[in-house]
Amino acid sequence: MALLEISNITVKFGGLTALSDFSLSMKSGDLVGLIGPNGAGKTTAFNVTTGIYSPTAGDITLAGHRIDGQLPYKINHAGLARTFQNIRLFSNLTVLDNVMVGFSNSAAHGLLGTFLRLPRFVNERTLLRAQSMELLETMGLADLHARPAGSLPYGGQRRLEIARALATRPKILLLDEPAAGMNPNEKIDLMHLIGFIRERFNVGIWLIEHDMKLVMSICQRITVLDHGQIISVGTPQQVQSDSKVINAYLGEPA
Amino acid sequence: MLLKKSDQLPSPVGRPWLHTLLQNVWVLAALAAMVFFARWLENPDHFNAYYFQIVMMVGITITLAVSLQLINGVSGQFSLGHAGFMALGAYLSAYATKTYGGQPIAQGNGDYFSDPGGVMGYFLALAIALVVAAGPMLLIFLAVRQLRRLSSALPAVGMLLLLAWIAMDVVVASKHQPVPYYCVWTHGWKGCIDLFNALLRQIPNLSTVFGHLSLSARQPLSFAIALLGGGLVAAGSGLIIGIPTLRLRGDYLAIATLGFGQIVQVLIINSEPLGGAVGLTAIATYQSIDEDNLPQRCISPWIFGTALIAFLLIWRLVHSSQGRAMKAVRQDEIAATAVGINTTASKVLAFVVGAFFAGVAGGLYAHLNGALSPDTFSFIYSVELVVIVTLGGLGNLWGALIAAVLVTLLPEVLNNADRLPHMTSQSAIRFAHGLAANRRVVYALVLIAVMIIRARWRDWVHGRWRWTG
Numbered sequence: 001m002a003l004l005e006i007s008n009i010t011v012k013f014g015g016l017t018a019l020s021d022f023s024l025s026m027k028s029g030d031l032v033g034l035i036g037p038n039g040a041g042k043t044t045a046f047n048v049t050t051g052i053y054s055p056t057a058g059d060i061t062l063a064g065h066r067i068d069g070q071l072p073y074k075i076n077h078a079g080l081a082r083t084f085q086n087i088r089l090f091s092n093l094t095v096l097d098n099v100m101v102g103f104s105n106s107a108a109h110g111l112l113g114t115f116l117r118l119p120r121f122v123n124e125r126t127l128l129r130a131q132s133m134e135l136l137e138t139m140g141l142a143d144l145h146a147r148p149a150g151s152l153p154y155g156g157q158r159r160l161e162i163a164r165a166l167a168t169r170p171k172i173l174l175l176d177e178p179a180a181g182m183n184p185n186e187k188i189d190l191m192h193l194i195g196f197i198r199e200r201f202n203v204g205i206w207l208i209e210h211d212m213k214l215v216m217s218i219c220q221r222i223t224v225l226d227h228g229q230i231i232s233v234g235t236p237q238q239v240q241s242d243s244k245v246i247n248a249y250l251g252e253p254a
Numbered sequence: 255m256l257l258k259k260s261d262q263l264p265s266p267v268g269r270p271w272l273h274t275l276l277q278n279v280w281v282l283a284a285l286a287a288m289v290f291f292a293r294w295l296e297n298p299d300h301f302n303a304y305y306f307q308i309v310m311m312v313g314i315t316i317t318l319a320v321s322l323q324l325i326n327g328v329s330g331q332f333s334l335g336h337a338g339f340m341a342l343g344a345y346l347s348a349y350a351t352k353t354y355g356g357q358p359i360a361q362g363n364g365d366y367f368s369d370p371g372g373v374m375g376y377f378l379a380l381a382i383a384l385v386v387a388a389g390p391m392l393l394i395f396l397a398v399r400q401l402r403r404l405s406s407a408l409p410a411v412g413m414l415l416l417l418a419w420i421a422m423d424v425v426v427a428s429k430h431q432p433v434p435y436y437c438v439w440t441h442g443w444k445g446c447i448d449l450f451n452a453l454l455r456q457i458p459n460l461s462t463v464f465g466h467l468s469l470s471a472r473q474p475l476s477f478a479i480a481l482l483g484g485g486l487v488a489a490g491s492g493l494i495i496g497i498p499t500l501r502l503r504g505d506y507l508a509i510a511t512l513g514f515g516q517i518v519q520v521l522i523i524n525s526e527p528l529g530g531a532v533g534l535t536a537i538a539t540y541q542s543i544d545e546d547n548l549p550q551r552c553i554s555p556w557i558f559g560t561a562l563i564a565f566l567l568i569w570r571l572v573h574s575s576q577g578r579a580m581k582a583v584r585q586d587e588i589a590a591t592a593v594g595i596n597t598t599a600s601k602v603l604a605f606v607v608g609a610f611f612a613g614v615a616g617g618l619y620a621h622l623n624g625a626l627s628p629d630t631f632s633f634i635y636s637v638e639l640v641v642i643v644t645l646g647g648l649g650n651l652w653g654a655l656i657a658a659v660l661v662t663l664l665p666e667v668l669n670n671a672d673r674l675p676h677m678t679s680q681s682a683i684r685f686a687h688g689l690a691a692n693r694r695v696v697y698a699l700v701l702i703a704v705m706i707i708r709a710r711w712r713d714w715v716h717g718r719w720r721w722t723g
Binding site for chain 2: 050052071072073076077081082084088089090091092093097100101102103104105109111114115116117118119120121122123124125126128164165167168
């Protein structure tokens with residue numbers, strides 16, 4: 001059974017249809033790509049899946065539970081985590097704090113535990129720090145843990161945003177243009193990182209990306225959007241040879 | 255899988271309860287030391303009434319500043335209603351001790367604390383009546399909210415219609431005697447007030463619960479209940495105000511909280527039992543009875559104990575996962591909600607904890623002064639607290655503490671410039687008096703200067719200062 005099932009989602013902003021009749025199905029551990037020209041509705045698809053927008057029509061289920069129209073934090077608790085196209089780190093907090101924010105969902109000590117520093121709080125705090133450091137170690141950011149997140153180099157910020165999303169223990173990770181603004185070497189690193197994350201944390205990955213080389217080489221399946229409509233679905237080879245896709249990117253043949 | 259839920263992992267700390275003990279035992283020691291130190295501090299030979307008042311106001315202002323720092327600085331919600339929360343705590347705790355705190359039993363006015371049961375009964379009755387009133391209101395509110403399934407504009411229209419109905423109801427009821435049967439809201443409120451009064455009649459029963467305690471035990475107990483009650487009422491109103499208004503951002507939230515402060519002030523001015531515009535007078539200042547059966551000033555451990563506890567608890571909150579969530583919400587609300595933080599709950603928590611300590615500080619203020627005037631809790635007082643918090647640096651608890659001390663002391667020092675040593679120049683003294691009289695203008699100028707300098711102090715240090723850009 002599919003883990004994430006998006007069926008016939010439509011998003012309208014007034015008279016503008018940003019996304020129409022969008023469907024997608026992901027199994028645990030899948031690596032799925034979403035591509036399309038600028039303004040095709042890719043980020044809208046992410047925003048509606050993670051609850052930032054409510055769909056006008058259609059429904060989304062995660063592991064059998066309806067999540068469409070839920071508040072974003074509840075969708076995150078259900079098992080979806082995401083990164084943003086324009087990096088949205090808590091830039092004044094330290095690198096470690098950023099990751100700990102993601103982990104904090106599972107903190108079970110209540111307000112009384114915080115106020116009185118009850119044994120439960122002491123335990124949780126130590127565990128939280130250890131787990132966060134372990135995660136940062138895995139992502140190669142452990143040395144920078146005390147720096148403000150905003151002071152990291154660009155690639156580091158991208159990695160930290162992924163680490164923060166992973167800290168919420170997602171079943172599916174949504175990456176919105178992770179390679180944007182990276183040089184070719186960094187892109188190769190990112191490619192390895194995505195493969196590594198998928199194996200290590202056993203998460204499904206849904207990826208928006210403009211870099212065709214990256215998308216075509218790692219994704220199992222690709223959905224192509226144009227003007228809010230799905231124009232093609234299939235393996236990288238199928239999509240690459242689809243004339244509709246070529247037309248969408250390069251324009252109609254004269 | 256690498257990432258496990260923490261409850262599936264073994265305890266990482268040996269003897270965690272030892273940490274708990276070590277972190278809390280010094281607080282008790284510090285509170286005990288304050289009680290001991292109070293004997294010296296409150297001896298009229300050491301401090302006259304004027305100096306004593308100033309030192310006590312420093313303690314109250316610290317509590318207020320630190321609690322506002324949690325709301326404005328840490329969670330980043332710009333609130334201008336802190337004086338409103340303080341007023342609620344001040345008036346309700348003062349009214350409770352004054353009316354239900356027991357009869358005078360010795361000379362002086364230090365005896366309104368002989369009946370903890372009365373004070374407790376008052377707050378219990380208030381809480382029950384409020385829950386009875388709030389239950390149907392909450393149901394109606396939730397029902398109105400369901401309208402958004404039909405259209406996003408409908409809840410607002412529904413609320414407006416509801417408010418119009420309530421207003422019409424009250425107007426009609428005020429013009430007819432007896433009140434017509436169709437004035438549902440007026441009858442509902444009258445029912446709640448009747449319930450409140452019926453519950454209050456049960457107070458003598460509650461008093462007997464504490465009857466066997468000695469007077470020296472009953473006094474601090476009833477004062478503690480009055481302070482806690484005032485704080486909880488403020489916290490409850492923070493919850494009711496916070497849930498709808500904290501969805502607003504920036505200026506809109508500031509205006510909504512400002513409105514709350516005004517509403518509290520107007521309610522107090524129009525409330526006869528609370529003294530109206532004249533104010534509530536003849537409140538017992540907190541005194542205990544010493545060995546010779548004479549009233550003895552002893553409010554300082556309460557004031558500074560509250561300041562210590564407020565600072566400590568808020569410090570712990572800020573440095574916990576809840577506090578980290580608040581800071582994350584301040585930085586980027588969308589990112590925070592995307593990593594699983596319930597942003598509304600996080601903001602409401604900051605608001606409620608901040609309001610609670612403001613309420614307790616209000617109770618202390620009432621029982622320090624012995625009289626309350628609604629003018630004290632004006633919008634300007636909220637602004638003054640915001641100035642303190644901003645001067646201390648948003649989010650900086652120590653800064654708020656230091657700024658609270660300085661801003662409380664400075665006007666008094668300037669007012670007494672003529673009594674300072676080596677102060678002989680008449681014009682300097684006049685200038686100091688002028689500054690103290692116009693301190694609010696000075697605050698504004700200082701705030702503007704802080705904003706400019708704080709944003710560019712690096713440029714300043716490196717000699718790259720420019721006034722523009």
